Amino acid sequence: MLKINNLHVSIDNKKILNGFSLEVNAGEVHAIMGPNGTGKSTLANILAGKEGYEIEEGSITFFGNDLLEMPPHERALAGVFLAFQYPIEIPGVSNANFLKAAVNEKRKYEGLELMPANDLLKMMREKMALVEMKSDFISRSVNEGFSGGEKKKNEIFQMAMLEPKLCIMDETDSGLDIDALRVVSNGVNLLKNENNAFVVITHYQRLLDYIIPDFVHVMYGGKIVKSGDKTLAYELEEKGYDWIKAELEPAI
């Protein structure tokens, strides 16, 4: 599904990604962990198509197509979804109108008819229930005045509405209390199937108690330095990242 090969990226002449490679297939859950400032969020933003990064080298293909050549909305239509670390507030745009536009753009792209308003409303109610959101959120402005937990739930709700193929979750667990974490993870687990894949970026192992990864990668210095299964996450939780840094030192 997703192939990232030897990606080198800089921002304002500062190198952020330094030979990053990763392959993700349908049905897989990948966790990317690592200390602050190693380029995890940069990776997420680049996949979604945010401007301002200089791609120096390397490639990203999504179902064989060059992702880097696609504008952000086309990536979304093709099935890439980024659940933001800090979802932005958009005063004046209601959740309902926003999702109506997004869902119908997707249907147009897939050659389907626009969804009738009633069906859309019904779908919204169903999907909101997945993340235990109150139905009055539909008429509120996107993320405006939402608590940290509500914003993250809204991300998962949008994910449920748009049914993407590749879901990138950028520190979705940050700022969540234990109840919200459970709700958000439940939502994700209900959406997970053999046709989609998840890339879960996180600092902490606790999210991975709920969303069980098939692969855990440790990112350091702009690339993956260690990969393993879920036991690697426990090891990191116990020992921190220093032992990995130490392991790498002799090589440098």
Place this chain on the structure above:
Amino acid sequence: MELTAVNREIEWFEKEFSKLSDLYNSQNPSIRAIKHEAFEAFSKLGFPSMKHEEWKYTHIKKGIDFNSEINLNNTSQNTDYKKLKIDYLNKNLNNKIVIIDGNFIEELSTLKINGTEIQSTKSAFASQNHFLTEQFGSFTNYKTDALAALNLAICNDGFCIKINKNSIIEDTIEIIELITNDAPSILNPFHFLNIEEGAQVTFSHTLINQNTNKTFYNSLFQFYQSAHSICNFTSLQNLNKELYSVENKFVIQNSKSKFTNNQIALSGTLIRNNLSVRHEGQFIETFLNGLICLNGTDHVDNHTLVDHAKPNCYSNENYRNILDGKAHGVFNGKIIVRPDAQKTNAFQSNKNILVSDDAVLNVKPQLEIFADDVKCSHGCTSAQLDEKQLFYLESRGIKKEIALLMLIFAFADETLNGINDLELKEAIEQKIAQKLGIEI
């Protein structure tokens, strides 16, 4: 040079005005006395030129051809009113006041609305004892304001409405001003809204035109709000070419009254709105909202004045311009806090988006504060849209161009929160969406 030109205009005006004398003979003597004063004032002031500080950016004389015969009397060539196509904002509403070419049209208006008295200005002028007689022109600044003087001198029709004491008018009253006149004209309708103690009312007001020759439309709305009354007034201006409009609103508020004006302009060759509010009592609330969304070479100039004359009052002003193409927006917001007006809270916000490089915006907030225990603030910004918001929408599959329009719509929509009739608000949202070319 300038003086000669002004003299010529005044001469022209006096000549035209003298033709109207028959019309005035039937009017109440005290009305006639004010009209005479207003005429004298205008003869001194003349039409404001761009050298006048208050008219620096708006060249209203473009709207008048001084060489041709101009009709100063509100007459209409159309008499078969039922055949006219009128774009009502809410077709389901029963309460309508229809003004065509400056005249009150009885056939199309609702004359009986419970709790109100409605009449044409023409018949109010002829009456010996009318709620208008005492108030006519009393709080307009016609001695120094040329356009108010022009209106008061010439006006001979319009509507007068009284909302009776403690009456709550449930359904919005829709006022339509339609211009169909094809003869070059200067039309000066005069409207009086008297909201008695404890009364509550909502108005929607639409200015539209079908004329094909240059017409100068100089309307005057005089509001008198008694204590404890509530008035919510929404004006929508969506004009075709060839109409040059000056709308003068003068509002007097008494104790514990609440006045909201929502001024929306979506197109117009030249629109100037003068809105002046004066507080005559305490614990008054005033909300002035404005949305100007233009493209092409349209020009809209909003001048507002909130005159805090008494203590313990609150005013909140929120005007936004969205300008595309070569459109020109002007906002001049003046707040006066007089020495007596302690504990005043006065806020003003003016946010703008220039969509194109060629759009022009001139803004001037003016705060004149003579009391020391007050809270006043003003803020003025002109900005691009938020890149992060744009990216968020794009990342959900929405094309950049559509995402931009969604954000512009949202920016516009925030100024509509003062409209208390939700159906009216939706109708206006639809007009804005139509203007932007998006679906909502």
